[in-house]
């Protein structure tokens with residue numbers, strides 16, 4: 001029996017966690033998008049290639065949900081620039097669909113990404129777009145996490161058997177290259193280097209420096225300095241040396 005269930009039975013605060021039963025139920029429930037997936041595949045196979053995509057690709061909520069599942073929750077995503085969180089404790093938040101994420105710079109310059117969800121009762125942990133903190137402290141009941149996600153403090157209500165080590169923040173895969181931060185929400189992300197090599201091929205420094213509309217960071221604040229100089233600084237040869245994972 002999990003700590004969370006024990007706590008519930010004993011009238012203590014219930015811990016927010018994934019249980020084996022939850023996973024079992026989720027895995028065995030029918031996928032409500034099965035029909036939409038088949039229709040989508042059919043529309044893609046039969047569409048006129050010289051025409052725009054069929055209307056549902058633009059306005060059907062089911063196709064949006066499939067996009068979220070098949071692209072945004074599986075692929076590497078550009079999340080921001082390392083210069084947006086320049087020193088230890090700087091963080092920024094973003095939402096990928098319904099998935100809140102916090103990216104924080106920890107000790108020795110390491111960049112971490114977590115689901116921005118407290119392991120206690122699921123409160124959003126960091127509520128601002130950006131900031132600087134010594135620790136990640138939940139605003140609800142003040143559970144306190146180290147910048148690397150370890151749970152440091154959970155109050156006294158959890159009982160003496162409560163194991164802090166089991167309730168760190170849920171990590172999100174993160175890689176940085178050339179000043180860019182990429183995250184991946186999947187439990188089994190595709191190989192980072194495969195993605196990065198492909199991106200490097202299509203986004204050579206020459207192309208980006210001549211582009212009028214370089215990619216914007218997901219977060220609301222822009223880094224200081226010109227985009228062209230930042231993009232130039234991420235020349236592929238230099239990038240190879242700055243890969244952090």
Ligand code: FES
Pocket residue numbers: 118119120121122123138139140141142143
């Ligand atoms: S929800 Fe209770 S401390 Fe975060």
